[in-house]
Amino acid sequence: MKTYVVLGATGHTGKPIALGLLAKGHNVRIIARNTARTRELTDQGAVLFQGDGRDVEFLKKVFHGADALYTLVPLDTQAVDYYQMQVSHVTAVAEALKGSGIGHVVALSSLGAHLTSGAGVVQGLQKMEEVFNELTGISVLYLRAGYFLENGLGMAPMVKMMNMLGTPVKADLKIPMVATRDIAAVGLKHLLALDFTGKSLVYVLGARDYSYEEITSIYGAAIGNPTLRYIQFPYNDAKQAMMMMGMGQSAAERMVEFSKAMNDGLVFSEHQRTADNTTPTTAEEFAAAFRDAYENS
Secondary structure: OOEEEEOOOOOOOHHHHHHHHHHOOOEEEEEEOOHHHOHHHHHOOOEEEEOOOOOHHHHHHHHOOOOEEEEOOOOOOOOOOHHHHHHHHHHHHHHHHOOOOOOEEEEEEEOOOOOOOOOHHHHHHHHHHHHHOOOOOOEEEEEEEOEEHHHHHHHHHHHHHHOEEEEOOOOOOOEEEEOHHHHHHHHHHHHHHOOOOOEEEEEEOOOOEEOHHHHHHHHHHHOOOOOOEEEEOOHHHHHHHHHHOOOOHHHHHHHHHHHHHHHOOOOOOOOOOOOOOOOOOOHHHHHHHHHHHHHHO
């Protein structure tokens, strides 16, 4: 029996990882400020620590004596400076890992994390890899994941109100799109096996590459609207639309910057798809989740 710390344990990847570790009889520590969403985990034996994930001394207490960590950079769309928010989390985790006894870390990263500039919302993940690579005596595995299929769920209200799906991404750009449950499955597999040494990465790319034209057709069929159309927004219009929907200016600017990097061919230039990094969930299967989001929006 080992002791694991899972950050983001109520989220799309952290929760199934925590539940999977608990199901195998391991000790699991989780962090949360708001305990409302942790009940399922604590009922199954997870130990809850309440505190701030940027507080180094707090993290040191949580990490002390554990064997392995699953970590990610949280999403905070209201951050005044989105990148600095990311860096504050990354540096706190890295500092707390020193002397903690943790020997293995699985970290959620992203395609585009190889870019030293212009990566938008992914820039903080590039920084995470850079900072974690400096840790000595700790093996780190980066999960460089594709574009989350879950990102499309937030566009359901747009589809209902405007009868269109739109982003600043080119309509025909082929994008590796992955369901977060598939990312969690890969992370859980490696956490259970602890089968990595040094600093390494694996790509998690979904079932295949999709364009937004294809996604629009698939989701349109799922909601009974086969004529649903896709619109590529100009960058500034996309930024304004994100802010109108409640996103902070810094996060909106970073989202647009990442979209531009995708359109310019920079994000998907590094990886190669293989059988090992192809995961099972298709957009066609995921369309049921979009239909639910659409009906409930």
